[in-house]
Amino acid sequence: MRGLTVDALNPSILKVQYAVRGELAIKAEAYRERLKQPDHGLPFDKVISSNIGNPQQKGLDQPPITFNRQVAALMEWPALAELAKDVFPKDVIARAKELHAETGSVGAYSHSQGVPFIRKDVAKFIEERDGYPADPNHIFLTAGASAGVSLLISMLINSPKAGILIPIPQYPLYTATLASYSGVPIPYHLDEFSEWATAPPDIDKALQSAVAEGTVPKALVVINPGNPTGAVLDELTMEHIVRLCEQYNLVLLADEVYQINLHRPTTHPFISFKKIVRQLKSPVPLVSFHSISKGVTGECGRAAGDFECTNIGEDVLALIYKMMSVGLCPPLSGQIGVDCMVRPPKPGEESHPLWEKETEGTHEALRARTKLMAERLNKLPGASCVDSPGALYLYPRLHLPKKALEAAHAAGKEVDAFYAMQLLDETGICVVPGSGFGQKEGESHYRLTCLCPGVDEYVSALENFHLRFMKRYGGL
């Protein structure tokens, strides 16, 4: 027999690209293993995975919210509420009992759309955030925002000409998922000179050229706050985006997983697309994604989130339910995590002071690190960096010398990937080159997270490497 060869596989799968966990991340893992040997011979003593927004990763310092973990522990072994009752705050025990009465065992399947009780809590959270009603029947709990996005894209791509508008730079989940379902990405560029602003006229232009080329636009993806840019959309821009969706009959896919990661909330507040759509009384079909992986919760490992459907008919909702039901249900421990995120301890409850201290600590650490890192990166020759008002990342631009471009070309690499590989080899810091997120022809960037403690040591290593690299290729 011939066996299973790559050329016998689905050709769409071959086209999928996902740089966040690509060549660099794989090499970083290999370095991490090698460092366990005493004679590893590497010029660094730890690997810093700045390639992925993974707040609770070893070596990073965003702690889990204690309340969430105490509830989770009681859900895992309910007997603890008696056996160790003095160890748990009273509101934790009450919450776990309330959830247990509704969900039963965390080892049982739930309703495929998510536990009804938890969906009601999500609806209340959305109502309080936006000031407009939310219907638990229009909310789906998920195995994370990625799972929800993937499901929606699989449903929307109805022909190889069907396209979806994607911001550039983007989180590559979008192009990867589109590639796997043989859909057409329709890129629209964000404006680095206006702090990565989204310009609706640029979206309109992208739509017009896509249509002229025979693509049928089905949906528009907006990531707000942005990934990798951290930009936060203003109300007027959001209104224009909704109007564009009306004009072109597009479904609006709003990736709002960083909605509480705001470093300057007074000048750059988060506004949900749900609120804008309701304010405008717009008929635009909207799917809004949220997650417990980011924010102050940071529970990536639980793989959980939710999406809310607005202006989407019962027949389409029934199809979404059907597709969720083939996958049975989102993991229960993640659903419990969603409940804790949307319904944290209230003032006056025993867990509230610690919850408040922990969330404020996380916000403050991210805010301070982002500011300091942006300032120092901006001072480097051949680098510039928009100071992100949101999310977990910076996306500095590199202005690299011609010799570096030539050396990268000779090595068969994009120059930013070439830069990032040397950064990893020399410092143990793993970042993702801009080519993984998309950028204008001839530009170079990289994305790094602002999650690393010991920021001074970390940024110094970045700076020293950058200066060495610039010298090495004649840029200084």
Add this chain to the structure above:
Amino acid sequence: MRGLTVDALNPSILKVQYAVRGELAIKAEAYRERLKQPDHGLPFDKVISSNIGNPQQKGLDQPPITFNRQVAALMEWPALAELAKDVFPKDVIARAKELHAETGSVGAYSHSQGVPFIRKDVAKFIEERDGYPADPNHIFLTAGASAGVSLLISMLINSPKAGILIPIPQYPLYTATLASYSGVPIPYHLDEFSEWATAPPDIDKALQSAVAEGTVPKALVVINPGNPTGAVLDELTMEHIVRLCEQYNLVLLADEVYQINLHRPTTHPFISFKKIVRQLKSPVPLVSFHSISKGVTGECGRAAGDFECTNIGEDVLALIYKMMSVGLCPPLSGQIGVDCMVRPPKPGEESHPLWEKETEGTHEALRARTKLMAERLNKLPGASCVDSPGALYLYPRLHLPKKALEAAHAAGKEVDAFYAMQLLDETGICVVPGSGFGQKEGESHYRLTCLCPGVDEYVSALENFHLRFMKRYGGL
């Protein structure tokens, strides 16, 4: 704008069918809500969800393994190991510390293929089971067997002519997933008169007619022990199946999630396809799926499992890794669950006696219930039932009167769906009609789980309904 209409969606999605959570299950959920009202007016006081193998569901009685839940609780809140150290057995604390040192926080992403340490434990489990080596690099932890199957099918379907052999009756995940990727199901029938045996000559015939019709067979699905049949394959049949895969260059997809659900292990032991492939020194590419949802673990809500690739090249493995990485990683609490499943407490360890008692209790309860239910169903007029040697189900056949067929036809339903709907309406028992699993033209079956406690009351309700139904339509 026109909004989002069903006819604008991916037509493959519309063709997906998944009866296990279909019309009947949705109605059962609605009844469950209605029963909360004092004046519900229903002729039963509880809903019994026999439609799905969900051992830890409320009202069913398969308890979680205490060891697994104690480890999970400590992973959620590691401080408990100090704060409540007298409450936990010593081996539990040691296991949680060992896992924590390897995985870090359960709230962090892991390696996309699963925590390397846990994959090593899975490899050891497979080696001890089969007597052949297993490579942790060829093992992928998953968000459950369904997620793994779906990934493999998405990779194998490379054109609308690509087909996959599916046993009939089957677990409808297979046809649902094939439909969503526009692949061709190639049915092969199991033989009810030989206790649902798999006949390799029938598979060969199915292959020949598929090829004659222009279908390109890519893979063969075997579910062993069977779902819904509970049949357990013998070694000779398995060898024939492997030879067929060699002959037709097929990937063998072995769904082995019920591998320890054996009611008569002496006469009907489980043998893995990995063992057969190695014994035969066969080059057949094999993907073997396992899960923590079934067996004695029964942790459906954790959504976790693993698959092992045998005879699959590094280039294809790299593609599988890439696709897993787009989904980031399997949920950590599920990965922890896999570790506990493949590495239970050993004799001499503090948790072993309780673990043994719990697992034996679960095996014995299932074995006794399956036997009793099959006996009583076999005594009913117009019903016959193969006494399953494995898995969690029975799949009785109904021989229904002509008037029932006419009434079902008039109602626009298959007669087994018609029967199952009346069963639900009159008794609160939810089963899945055979039309959801596939059966020969003109036959009627249903699948029910053997997980329900109070088996006498439950089977009596089934019997009484069946006799009423038969009388109602002139069958008695």
